[in-house]
Amino acid sequence: MNAGTRARLQRISTNDRFLIVPMDHGVTMGPVKGLVDIEGTIDSVTAGGADAVLTQKGVAPRVHDNKNDAGFIVHLNGSTNIGPDEADKRRTGTVESALRAGADAVSFHINVGSQYEPEQMTQLADVTERATELGLPTLAMAYARGPDIEEDDPEALAHAVRLAEELGADVVKTGYSGDGDSFDPVCSGTRLPVVIAGGSRGTDRQTLEMVRGAMDGGAAGVSMGRSIFQHDDPGAITSAIAAILHDDVGVDEALRRGGLLEA
Template sequence: MDGKERRLRKIINKKTGRSLVLAVDHGMALGAMTGIVDIAGTIRTLDATNKVDCWLMTKGIYTHAFDPSGDPGVILRASGGATIAGPELTREGQTADAEEALRLGVDAMATTAFVGSVYEHETLISMARMATECRKWDMPLLGVIGLGKTNEDKKKDPKFIALGARVGAEHGADIIKTYYTETDFEKVVAGCPVPVMIAGGPKCETDLDTLNMIYGALQGGAKGIVMGRNVWQSPHPTALLSAVYGLIHEGMNVKEAADLLAHEVALDH
């Protein structure tokens, strides 16, 4: 056991080897979105289900709005500095360091690299430097693979997604967050030497679409999710969270998870 292994156990469930990470870091670039306007309330409601292994958030939300009832893992978003109001959303820089993460008591850090974007070089170098810094303190690093607007069409291309996952690992990330591809996702996982977890991306049309996406990713070798709006923008976020937990940690198939979702929705009414 060392520091990194101890911290990773706060993120990835030792029994299942998988993780359910809820991301609430969207506000740093997108502002007060539906579902996280009252972000403290959203966190409190979803935390009360005891289904969340770990949270991904910025230092501002950790400091001002995070008050869990238990002791879930926390991944500190450590890159940012760009918003939808600015000229280029992919121009991120470092917004936190390992010393700050240790002082806050979090379990990992996260930084984005925008592979294929105009700021690919800068963001990959930032990821590599953060990996070096994290290694000094046995702090795990989540590598978030972003695309940028010019690469949106490549989100479904498994070769491009596989490239980004591998590149993130090559630059020092211990876990990769990337997009699910409906075809050949197992090739994305096979070419990445560290655990791969899927992002939610844009809001799915239905909760069933979300369940199908997560199940497909798990079948393809993903170790779980790092997902936000597809959970907390659901009409029934707590019920959906239970169904997602069933997929990730209880080996449910989509029908079983959908039945659980329907049952919990009915109970709420």
């Protein structure tokens, strides 16, 4: 790993742990709750302990003045949930455009096992090669998605994260298998830091139990969007997740630190 990539990885993490809040969902879902006033949401989650936020390049002017010195990741593909196929992620930017937007890293989504896998594999490989040349880390969002694939199957998830390493990524995001024991072989299948997606939003306790289980299974952190930015108090849930990631506390203590315990 070159010095630039290593330095920028430190900008999007804390002691090799990653609390990333993706907010690129405006492409997929439109101006939903938490993204209308994205400036306020970014300020809240980064004040609460997020290591980095992630958006598409066009939102960059709304990011920098509100991110409290956190890192910034630019996402390079996307799709909409009203188009013909949400799994068909198309290029939305280049490594160079991400740099011009002030990015510390880039990210790219690939659906491993889908009909779009071949093209997305080629594009991810192109992104990692160019990003490495320019000293920029790549976060690969590698999901196990396709016909007859269970998205929480540990074997499929392990294949997805290993593919990300083989194609040159520096950090990989994937789905969660459901518990720490089954997630351990997913993390063991690669030398990359593995971060989990948030999935559908549950209760605060369910969210934190998922984070705690993933960390116990060897994860290096989270990249959680709607569970954080659509929370009634994004800063509070971020603080609770940060307590697990960075201070290794249990769920009850994390709830307390976030001010989320029920009276």
